[in-house]
Amino acid sequence: MSAIEIPKPDPRILARRAEILAGLAALVPPTSLITEEDERRAYETDALTAYRRVPLAVVLPETTEQVSRVLTFLNREGVKVVARGAGTSLAGGAIPSEDAVVLGVSKMSRILDVDTANRTIRVEAGVTNLGVSGAVSHLGFFYAPDPSSQLACTIAGNIAMNSGGAHCLKYGVTTNNVLGVKMVLIDGTIVELGGAHLDAAGYDLLGLIVGSEGQLGVVTEATLRILPLAEGARPMLMGFQSAEDAGACVAAIIASGIIPVAIEYMDRPAIKVCEAFAHAGYPLDVEALLIIEVEGSEAEIEDLIGRITTIAADYNPSGLRISQSEAESAAIWKGRKSAFGAMGRLADYICMDGTIPTGQLSAVLTGIARICEGYGLRVSNIFHAGDGNLHPLVLFNANDPAEQEKAERCGEDILKLCVELGGCLTGEHGVGIEKRDLMTYQFNTIDLDQQMRVKTALDPQWLLNPHKVFPLAGRPV
Amino acid sequence: MSAIEIPKPDPRILARRAEILAGLAALVPPTSLITEEDERRAYETDALTAYRRVPLAVVLPETTEQVSRVLTFLNREGVKVVARGAGTSLAGGAIPSEDAVVLGVSKMSRILDVDTANRTIRVEAGVTNLGVSGAVSHLGFFYAPDPSSQLACTIAGNIAMNSGGAHCLKYGVTTNNVLGVKMVLIDGTIVELGGAHLDAAGYDLLGLIVGSEGQLGVVTEATLRILPLAEGARPMLMGFQSAEDAGACVAAIIASGIIPVAIEYMDRPAIKVCEAFAHAGYPLDVEALLIIEVEGSEAEIEDLIGRITTIAADYNPSGLRISQSEAESAAIWKGRKSAFGAMGRLADYICMDGTIPTGQLSAVLTGIARICEGYGLRVSNIFHAGDGNLHPLVLFNANDPAEQEKAERCGEDILKLCVELGGCLTGEHGVGIEKRDLMTYQFNTIDLDQQMRVKTALDPQWLLNPHKVFPLAGRPV
Numbered sequence: 001m002s003a004i005e006i007p008k009p010d011p012r013i014l015a016r017r018a019e020i021l022a023g024l025a026a027l028v029p030p031t032s033l034i035t036e037e038d039e040r041r042a043y044e045t046d047a048l049t050a051y052r053r054v055p056l057a058v059v060l061p062e063t064t065e066q067v068s069r070v071l072t073f074l075n076r077e078g079v080k081v082v083a084r085g086a087g088t089s090l091a092g093g094a095i096p097s098e099d100a101v102v103l104g105v106s107k108m109s110r111i112l113d114v115d116t117a118n119r120t121i122r123v124e125a126g127v128t129n130l131g132v133s134g135a136v137s138h139l140g141f142f143y144a145p146d147p148s149s150q151l152a153c154t155i156a157g158n159i160a161m162n163s164g165g166a167h168c169l170k171y172g173v174t175t176n177n178v179l180g181v182k183m184v185l186i187d188g189t190i191v192e193l194g195g196a197h198l199d200a201a202g203y204d205l206l207g208l209i210v211g212s213e214g215q216l217g218v219v220t221e222a223t224l225r226i227l228p229l230a231e232g233a234r235p236m237l238m239g240f241q242s243a244e245d246a247g248a249c250v251a252a253i254i255a256s257g258i259i260p261v262a263i264e265y266m267d268r269p270a271i272k273v274c275e276a277f278a279h280a281g282y283p284l285d286v287e288a289l290l291i292i293e294v295e296g297s298e299a300e301i302e303d304l305i306g307r308i309t310t311i312a313a314d315y316n317p318s319g320l321r322i323s324q325s326e327a328e329s330a331a332i333w334k335g336r337k338s339a340f341g342a343m344g345r346l347a348d349y350i351c352m353d354g355t356i357p358t359g360q361l362s363a364v365l366t367g368i369a370r371i372c373e374g375y376g377l378r379v380s381n382i383f384h385a386g387d388g389n390l391h392p393l394v395l396f397n398a399n400d401p402a403e404q405e406k407a408e409r410c411g412e413d414i415l416k417l418c419v420e421l422g423g424c425l426t427g428e429h430g431v432g433i434e435k436r437d438l439m440t441y442q443f444n445t446i447d448l449d450q451q452m453r454v455k456t457a458l459d460p461q462w463l464l465n466p467h468k469v470f471p472l473a474g475r476p477v
Numbered sequence: 478m479s480a481i482e483i484p485k486p487d488p489r490i491l492a493r494r495a496e497i498l499a500g501l502a503a504l505v506p507p508t509s510l511i512t513e514e515d516e517r518r519a520y521e522t523d524a525l526t527a528y529r530r531v532p533l534a535v536v537l538p539e540t541t542e543q544v545s546r547v548l549t550f551l552n553r554e555g556v557k558v559v560a561r562g563a564g565t566s567l568a569g570g571a572i573p574s575e576d577a578v579v580l581g582v583s584k585m586s587r588i589l590d591v592d593t594a595n596r597t598i599r600v601e602a603g604v605t606n607l608g609v610s611g612a613v614s615h616l617g618f619f620y621a622p623d624p625s626s627q628l629a630c631t632i633a634g635n636i637a638m639n640s641g642g643a644h645c646l647k648y649g650v651t652t653n654n655v656l657g658v659k660m661v662l663i664d665g666t667i668v669e670l671g672g673a674h675l676d677a678a679g680y681d682l683l684g685l686i687v688g689s690e691g692q693l694g695v696v697t698e699a700t701l702r703i704l705p706l707a708e709g710a711r712p713m714l715m716g717f718q719s720a721e722d723a724g725a726c727v728a729a730i731i732a733s734g735i736i737p738v739a740i741e742y743m744d745r746p747a748i749k750v751c752e753a754f755a756h757a758g759y760p761l762d763v764e765a766l767l768i769i770e771v772e773g774s775e776a777e778i779e780d781l782i783g784r785i786t787t788i789a790a791d792y793n794p795s796g797l798r799i800s801q802s803e804a805e806s807a808a809i810w811k812g813r814k815s816a817f818g819a820m821g822r823l824a825d826y827i828c829m830d831g832t833i834p835t836g837q838l839s840a841v842l843t844g845i846a847r848i849c850e851g852y853g854l855r856v857s858n859i860f861h862a863g864d865g866n867l868h869p870l871v872l873f874n875a876n877d878p879a880e881q882e883k884a885e886r887c888g889e890d891i892l893k894l895c896v897e898l899g900g901c902l903t904g905e906h907g908v909g910i911e912k913r914d915l916m917t918y919q920f921n922t923i924d925l926d927q928q929m930r931v932k933t934a935l936d937p938q939w940l941l942n943p944h945k946v947f948p949l950a951g952r953p954v
Contacts, residue, residue, distance in 0.1 A: 117732050117836035162681075175681065176653075189923050196834045201902040201912065201919055202946060203693075203928045204639075204652065207684030216680075228734030255594050257705030303776050357673045359594035425678040435678065442678055446666050450935070451680045457934035458927070469679060 003408070004092075004433050006053055007467055009099035013056070013079060020079055021057055024101070027069040032107065034058035043084065043102045047149075048092035048434055055082065055096035060104045064182060064190055064220040067103065071218065072188030074101060080463050081186070083214040085157025086128070088149040090351065091432025093161060093213055097467060105156045108220060111135045120179060120196045122223045125156035129163075132224060141226040144171035147428065148337070159219050162211030164428030166262040169386035170295075171227065173428065175210040182221035183209065186459045196223055208454070213430055214465040216458045233261060233295035235332045236305060238312055239286030239319035243267060243369070243381070246288035247361030249315040250385045253292075254358045256311055258304060263386030264291040264336050270343065270382045277342035280335030281328075283319030290385065291336055339382045340393070347378070348398035351391055352411050354418030355427040358388045367417045368392050375410040377403075389427035390418065416441050431469045439471055452476055480885070481569075481910050483530055484944055486576035490533070490556060497556060498534055501578070504546040509584065511535035520561065520579045524626075525569035525911055532559065532573035537581045541659060541667060541697040544580065548695065549665030551578060557940050558663070560691040562634025563605070565626040567828065568909025570638060570690055574944060582633045585697055588612045597656060597673045599700045602633035606640075609701060618703040621648035624905065625814070636696050639688030641905030643739040646863040647772075648704065650905065652687040659698035660686065663936045673700055685931070690907055691942040693935045710738060710772035712809045713782060715789055716763030716796035720744060720846070720858070723765035724838030726792040727862045730769075731835045733788055735781060740863030741768040741813050747820065747859045754819035757812030758805075760796030767862065768813055816859045817870070824855070825875035828868055829888050831895030832904040835865045844894045845869050852887040854880075866904035867895065893918050908946045916948055929953055 013020070021035055034040055035057050045052035056079070061067045074081050080100035087094050096102050105126035113122040116139050123132060129150040132143040146165035147153055153163070159181065164173045171177065180194030194206040209216055240246040250263055266274065266282075266289045275282045282289055294304040305322060312320075323329040343349055356364050365381065372379040372394065383391040392414055396407035415425050415438055425435050425442050439448065452470055455462065462477035490497070498512055511517055512534050522529035533556070538544045551558050557577035564571050573579050585601035586608070592598070593616050600609060606627040609620040623642035624630055630640070636658065641650045648654065657671030671683040686693055717723040727740055743751065743759075743766045752759045759766055771781040782799060789797075800806040820826055833841050842858065849856040849871065860868040869891055873884035892902050892915055902912050902919050916925065929947055932939065939954035 115834075115836065117728055118834040119732060120834075175684070185927070189927075191924055191927055193924075195901070196899050201908050201916060202925075203931060204684050204688050205927060205931070207652070207681050208931075211681050228732075251594055255596060255705075297780060299776055299780050303774060357592075357595040357597070359592065422673050424672070431678050439678060447668050447670075448679075450662070450666075450668055450682060453934040454680060454682070454685075454931060457930040 004051060004437065005472060006051060006095070006097055006433065007472065009097055013099040017056060020077060023073050023077065024057060024059055024070065027073060028059055028061055028066050032060045032062060032066070034060070043087070043096065043104070046087040046089040046092060046094040048090060048095065048432065051092055051095050051433065053096055053098050055100050055102045056098065058102040058104060060107045062107045064184060067184045067218055067220055068188045068190055070103060071184050071186055075186045075188065075461070075463060078461060078463070080466055082465050083156065083160070083218045085126070085154030085160070086152045088153045088157065089161065089430065089432055090353070091426070091430045091434040093430050093432035093468060095433060103218060105154060105220065112221065114139070115196070116141060118196050119226050120223055121226050122221065123155060124221055125159070125219045126154050129153050129155065129158055136226050140229050142229055143224055144168070144177055144227055145174050155222050155224070156219050159210050159222060160212070160214045161428070161430035164384070164389060166264065166384060169263060169384065170259050170261045175207060177225045178206065178210055178222055179225055180223035181206060181209060181219045183217040183219045185217045186464050194223065213432065213469050215455055215469060216464065230295035231297045232301060233293055234301050234305070235291055235293040235323050235329050236308070237282065237319065237321040237332065238290045238292065238317045239283040240288045240290070241286060241316055241318070243288050243365040244362040245315040246290055247365050249312050249317070250290065250361055251358050252311050252314070253308055254386060256307070258307055260292050260294045260304070260308070260386060262291070262293045262384070265289070265381060265383050265385035266336070266339065267381045269378070269380040270339055273342045273346055274335040274339050278331065278335035278338050280331045281321070282335060286319055291332060343380055343393055347395040349393040349395045350407055350411050351393050352414050353426050353429040354390045354415050354423055356388045356390065356418050356421045356423035358386070360421040360423070361385060361388065364390065364417065364421055368414055371413045371417065372410060375406050377407060377410050388423065412438060433468055436469060437471050439469070445474065448474065481528065481914065482949060483528060483572070483574055483910065484949065486574055490576040494533060497554060500550050500554065501534060501536055501547065504550060505536055505538055505543050509537045509539060509543070511537070520564070520573065520581070523564040523566040523569060523571040525567060525572065525909065528569055528572050528910065530573055530575050532577050532579045533575065535579040535581060537584045539584045541661060544661045544695055544697055545665045545667055547580060548661050548663055552663045552665065552938070552940060555938060555940070557943055559942050560633065560637070560695045562603070562631035562637070563629045565630045565634065566638065566907065566909055567830070568903070568907045568911040570907050570909035570945060572910060580695060582631060582697065589698065591616070592673070593618060595673050596703050597700055598703050599698065600632060601698055602636070602696045603631050606630050606632065606635055613703050617706050619706055620701055621645070621654055621704055622651050632699050632701070633696050636687050636699060637689070637691045638905070638907035641861070641866060643741065643861060646740060646861065647736050647738045652684060654702045655683065655687055655699055656702055657700035658683060658686060658696045660694040660696045662694045663941050671700065690909065690946050692932055692946060693941065707772035708774045709778060710770055711778050711782070712768055712770040712800050712806050713785070714759065714796065714798040714809065715767045715769065715794045716760040717765045717767070718763060718793055718795070720765050720842040721839040722792040723767055724842050726789050726794070727767065727838055728835050729788050729791070730785055731863060733784070735784055737769050737771045737781070737785070737863060739768070739770045739861070742766070742858060742860050742862035743813070743816065744858040746855070746857040747816055750819045750823055751812040751816050755808065755812040755815050757808045758798070759812060763796060768809060820857055820870055824872040826870040826872045827884055827888050828870055829891050830903050830906040831867050831892050831900055833865045833867065833895050833898045833900035835863070837898040837900070838862060838865065841867065841894060841898055845891055848890045848894065849887060852883050854884060854887050865900065889915060910945055913946060914948050916946070922951065925951065
């Protein structure tokens with residue numbers, strides 16, 4: 001996606017670099033300020049590695065108060081700020097510009113409070129996603145949203161992107177699991193939103209902050225909902241002779257009111273590659289495979305599997321297999337979780353992240369096949385089918401610039417199709433810089449203006465993570 | 478609460494009344510404009526009847542386009558607008574001022590689209606809450622949020638107040654069940670937010686709009702989530718010898734991860750009055766009664782009742798009774814649903830609406846008893862215990878002004894206690910004018926300023942439902 005523009009740095013800021021560094025040095029401990037170029041280079045990109053810019057400086061504050069002082073200073077000086085969790089954004093959400101200061105939350109990673117009676121945990125925003133579950137698993141609890149990068153990614157980044165994961169079908173995405181945040185606005189004011197209770201008086205600013213991609217403030221603490229671990233869980237495999245049958249089956253399960261923990265979809269190319277990689281025992285004679293996991297007591301599991309099997313019978317399933325052991329469950333999930341890595345051994349790919357209403361699954365799969373055929377490109381579909389969050393992988397040869405460009409246009413067409421079918425551009429990866437210029441397909445000028453009015457209200461100079469989310473043309477600043 | 482100020486009308490607007498009416502007459506059909514005083518008087522108050530002001534005029538547009546033209550005109554003329562659903566707000570959310578035009582959505586009440594495959598329904602905002610379920614019940618679906626006023630109240634009002642109800646313990650409040658809205662901003666622009674898909678790119682303005690009490694725009698259409706009706710449901714009764722035991726039992730059930738459809742709480746005075754009124758078979762020898770309803774297949778119901786009974790055994794339950802028939806279930810719910818009416822035959826009362834973390838139930842019940850004892854007033858606690866949404870009724874004699882004032886101060890102290898215990902001022906009734914001046918107990922100046930910045934960004938002149946939500950002092954306009 002070499003066509004995405006990152007604006008040139010403001011020469012007036014570059015000229016004042018020494019002065020800005022001196023100002024920062026007075027506000028944070030020496031170990032919290034990175035100025036050397038070779039060290040700054042570690043912050044030049046995130047998981048969208050095709051784009052990179054070395055930032056002006058990197059600050060790693062240790063407290064909310066330090067974040068407040070840093071933002072007060074940078075706001076007064078008119079310097080851009082890019083907040084950063086672990087840098088795992090696939091959409092380029094943490095890529096800086098050369099005139100921006102990166103503000104990393106990695107030194108704020110303490111667990112502050114665990115309250116099982118109210119099922120909440122309060123953490124600093126630099127705690128990793130898996131670190132939250134790790135802090136409560138011995139008490140029989142877990143934190144539900146589980147992005148694939150959960151070993152590394154931080155709660156700060158999860159909140160910025162409203163991250164999802166396989167468990168989100170049943171438990172919701174980040175916004176459904178964050179009860180409150182402490183955050184710092186660009187002018188240094190510290191605000192607390194929400195808390196360990198349902199709803200709140202006044203406007204729902206908390207909901208607005210979740211998914212705002214670091215553009216409205218820097219979150220430094222969060223109160224999260226934790227859930228009791230289920231008694232048990234069991235995956236089942238179900239093969240189909242066509243993508244349409246599999247898609248229709250998913251829609252029928254969801255329409256029936258059953259909410260499994262996960263419904264994952266793989267097409268024939270993905271099944272073949274993953275089976276070769278993980279020896280998970282997937283059926284090789286089908287066009288599409290669903291992995292459906294249910295959880296609960298043994299009675300609930302039996303009941304749900306029975307109901308799902310009955311619904312699926314209308315869609316010509318084959319190769320039905322219900323896991324009979326922990327080892328078999330682990331193998332089934334190992335195959336799915338290694339899917340992206342396994343595909344990467346086969347070919348280069350770009351991973352899209354659109355969503356659609358689940359009733360449109362058959363239509364979107366047919367449409368994706370048609371689009372890719374038109375470009376003469378192979379596609380592999382591996383995704384969270386239950387909540388309509390697609391991750392089609394468009395395969396191409398990265399050493400052929402013409403084919404890369406073709407793959408990018410193909411990916412764009414797929415996202416436009418999602419919007420046409422009543423879905424949207426991103427399910428869990430965010431807009432970042434990657435989909436910034438596609439926002440005009442989802443929203444008209446009036447819709448975008450409303451969103452930008454809120455940005456301007458909270459960050460009048462547009463200093464917080466600029467160049468993201470909104471197309472560069474038509475901005476008020 | 479005679480102390481709540483409604484600002485005096487702006488004489489410049491009153492002087493231009495004829496001109497404003499003529500302008501409105503050019504924008505909507507004659508049947509959509511109410512100008513005669515005796516007809517306007519029907520819109521002078523809502524369910525907070527202690528306060529009333531006859532509005533300048535009432536418009537009842539038939540289409541989104543008419544709403545747009547009306548708002549464009551009123552914005553240009555600097556005239557205040559109070560949007561109104563069915564006028565059932567207990568917080569005074571729909572009470573106008575004398576210089577405001579009431580914009581009612583009652584003529585926009587069509588069901589636009591039902592999509593059971595995607596489990597969504599699209600309606601005009603004037604459809605009643607029960608009308609939504611009524612439109613899909615023959616298909617085996619329902620709309621989950623169920624405020625007590627559901628026969629009358631509109632989706633527009635539900636969205637404005639983020640309304641709740643007994644089913645919300647399991648299914649969430651309005652914000653969890655609204656997928657998209659069409660709305661008109663004060664300058665007449667029509668925007669669409671969200672849609673029939675999970676999440677969305679860009680900021681979550683939809684979440685911001687839900688619960689914004691008609692201050693950011695006028696919602697004219699909504700896409701709502703509908704859910705399949707459960708196979709079956711069954712309530713159980715459980716008595717306790719102390720409020721603390723009952724509160725601790727609720728907290729333990731919730732902490733275990735079981736989410737019943739409803740957990741309703743009644744104390745001894747309420748049990749006595751409701752039993753006399755409804756002959757529901759409630760135990761009369763207990764201090765507190767829980768009505769716990771579970772739903773699902775017969776196997777799920779049996780399993781959940783068993784687990785709940787096991788947990789409750791630690792809290793000295795008595796009078797355990799599991800409904801054995803439809804008739805018995807109906808009688809149990811009739812008692813609960815007639816509770817407020819039955820209490821009203823006994824004494825005047827003010828109904829509070831605070832929330833607390835469920836782990837604080839015992840503490841808040843003890844605190845409420847202490848506060849009311851201090852004022853020498855009786856209190857009866859009837860509320861949605863499972864999600865910590867309290868509705869303590871403070872009983873008083875409305876013919877004694879001194880006792881009324883005492884009751885109001887007592888109610889304030891109860892809400893302050895909720896905030897101290899980590900809860901908040903309102904669970905499902907909203908702030909309106911009723912709790913406007915208490916917002917400073919929940920939020921500091923910085924927090925309120927942030928919320929008001931958003932208001933100013935979307936409604937620079939503060940014309941939409943002003944005098945609500947934020948204390949009059951400290952406003953930017």
